[in-house]
Amino acid sequence: MQAKPVRLRTDSADFEAAFRDRLHWSADTDAAIEQRVADILADVQVRGDAAVLDYTARFDGLAAESMAALELTQADFKAAFDAIPAAQRDALQAAARRVRSYHEAQKKASGESWSYRDEDGTLLGQKVTPLDRVGIYVPGGKAAYPSSLLMNAIPAHVAGVQEIIMVVPTPVRGSVATGGSGAQLASTQGERNELVLAAAYVAGVTRAFTIGGAQAVAALAYGTATVPKVDKITGPGNAYVASAKKRVFGTVGIDMIAGPSEILVLADGSTPADWVAMDLFSQAEHDELAQSILLCPDAAYLDAVQEAIDRLLPSMPRAEIIAKSLNGRGALIHTRSMEEACAISNRIAPEHLEVSSNEPHRWEPLLRHAGAIFLGAYTSESLGDYCAGPNHVLPTSGTARFSSPLGVYDFQKRSSLIEVSEAGAQALGTIAAELAYGEGLQAHARAAELRLVPVPPARG
Missing domain, CATH: 3.40.50.1980 (Nitrogenase molybdenum iron protein domain)
Incomplete structure (x- = not known):
């Protein structure tokens, strides 16, 4: 060779x-993949847990009576952490410390709220708050990547996200992971990667489900009776996962299409x-x-x-x-x-x-x-x-011209703060009213003018 x-x-x-x-x-994504993903997303949105269970049985070979049987617990994470070799435990914790340290520094540099008052006493600023709940997709088909779990979960944790929901497929060996039929059905115990579960323990994952593919993305994006709806989905996956992330963008945020x-x-x-x-x-x-x-x-x-x-x-x-x-x-x-x-x-x-x-x-x-x-x-x-320490989730295919590595900022949002004083309303109101009348938006103009002293007469 x-x-x-x-x-x-x-x-x-x-x-x-x-x-x-x-x-x-x-x-470009294969048209057959796009259509199958669209069908899966629509089905999960309507049938929720039942659809996720059906697709997990079909694609991963895991047959379960309920989603509860596919949920990993904190006890599972701890047991996996205790079971892996000491050298792996030490390496996992050392890597996590460095990744956490880097993202803590990142948060201090760019992730704090700020404000100031101008000469009129008007307060202007920005409030930085974490997302409430994020979903992390961790591949588990052809390969398992505990390092990706650290790189996604730790910056979310540092940002202050309260709930980190992990989905990780644990297919039965020989199952048809691409979505074909005829997979040999087994119990709910697929091929779990102990190092991935140990990484979840180290990184502080809140909840986790042994589901994958487009159905896992749909469950995170739309929510089911068991899987919580998240605000953003991050993490790599195959063509089905990438297509699903692209389709649910707008309902939830996503990191990138890699x-x-x-x-x-x-x-x-x-x-x-x-x-x-x-x-x-x-x-x-x-x-x-x-x-x-x-x-x-x-x-x-x-x-x-x-x-x-x-x-x-x-x-x-x-x-x-x-x-x-x-x-x-x-x-x-x-x-x-x-x-x-x-x-x-x-x-x-x-x-x-x-x-x-x-x-x-x-x-x-x-x-x-x-x-x-x-x-x-x-x-x-x-x-x-x-x-x-720096994040390994990076822009590909030339998108580094306008995109950045995954970071704390991806798990935060910013709200503008505006508190206009009475004096400030006199100066700003005149400006706003003039521009609003110019745009033909009389209600905007009058809302500003009503706060002026004296109140000017309404324009025709």
């Missing part, structure tokens, strides 16, 4: 066309080639559609990284996925300079951006668009995924 990322040169005549072709990825994972490495040739090759693997192993790109002005270094890819790939358990990702969407790009590499990086706006250089702070000021920037050879992207 071979992995040969395309080799490009920025000084070649066909670079732009080849570059655009390599970046292309369509977010595309395949991405890593872009800016290298000056000073980092061991094996390190960079493995960093490219770290995203490629997620999915065949994941994208790993290396930009470097040193052609010999690109050769060294390709040699490392060839040598290290056979030792990877997910070698087939890595190879398909690198062959289909990977690229090793020879640039004229590090400055040009930075400019190309800004065009890509990657999810993860590694500055693998002896002088990372020389190049960082030139980088404007990225979900997260990892500075220096020792800062592997994988550290950010698990335990560095």
Whole structure:
């Protein structure tokens, strides 16, 4: 098995066309998926728990008489925490401490209410309040991600959210998770991941249900007799989950519609080639559609990284996925300079951006668009995924040009505060009335004028 990322040169005549072709990825969802998701959402909205139970039996192979049988308890979380190896408990708690510490600092920097009074005594300000209840989707089909649970639940907890509702599918092995019929039905005990439940214990999840897919998103968005309706849904999932989140947006808030994972490495040739090759693997192993790109002005270094890819790939358990990702969407790009590499990086706006250089702070000021920037050879992207502290839920597919990482601010809302004094009403009332009459909104104008002294006569 071979992995040969395309080799490009920025000084070649066909670079732009080849570059655009390599970046292309369509977010279009299969029409059959869209229709099935629409049907599931509508059914859950009407039948509630009964529909969720039916779809969980059909898709995950879990047969239950009631939703109560699919609810995880705090005792389940604690038992899972106690059952995992001590090394995992320690790592989970250490990661949670760092993630919590980072988001506490984030809240202090940008999450406090404020106000001031102007010369008339009018109070103006902003009140910051947490959402009441949020839903967190934690994948549990092909893979389980306790790290994603930490990254979603902890900032919500730091923001002050009182209820954090987790949904996590626990399918029976061999069940038809894509939504086909004929799954072998079993008891309500699917394949639970103990590390995920232990993470729920560490992160302070309030309630949890062993349901997944579009039906879980629908239950959170609309509420059922058992599953509480939430204000916002966050967390990754498959195409059905992404489609459902997109459809319920407006009824609830969502974090983002995420595309395949991405890593872009800016290298000056000073980092061991094996390190960079493995960093490219770290995203490629997620999915065949994941994208790993290396930009470097040193052609010999690109050769060294390709040699490392060839040598290290056979030792990877997910070698087939890595190879398909690198062959289909990977690229090793020879640039004229590090400055040009930075400019190309800004065009890509990657999810993860590694500055693998002896002088990372020389190049960082030139980088404007990225979900997260990892500075220096020792800062592997994988550290950010698990335990560095900043959130690993990041914008993908170029949306880092206008979007930000998940954070405390995603679990808060802001209300404007206005308290107009009597003196202030005299000045502001005249201005507001004039503009309101200009817009033809007489009631707006008179509401302001009635507070003036003396009250002017109504205009015709």
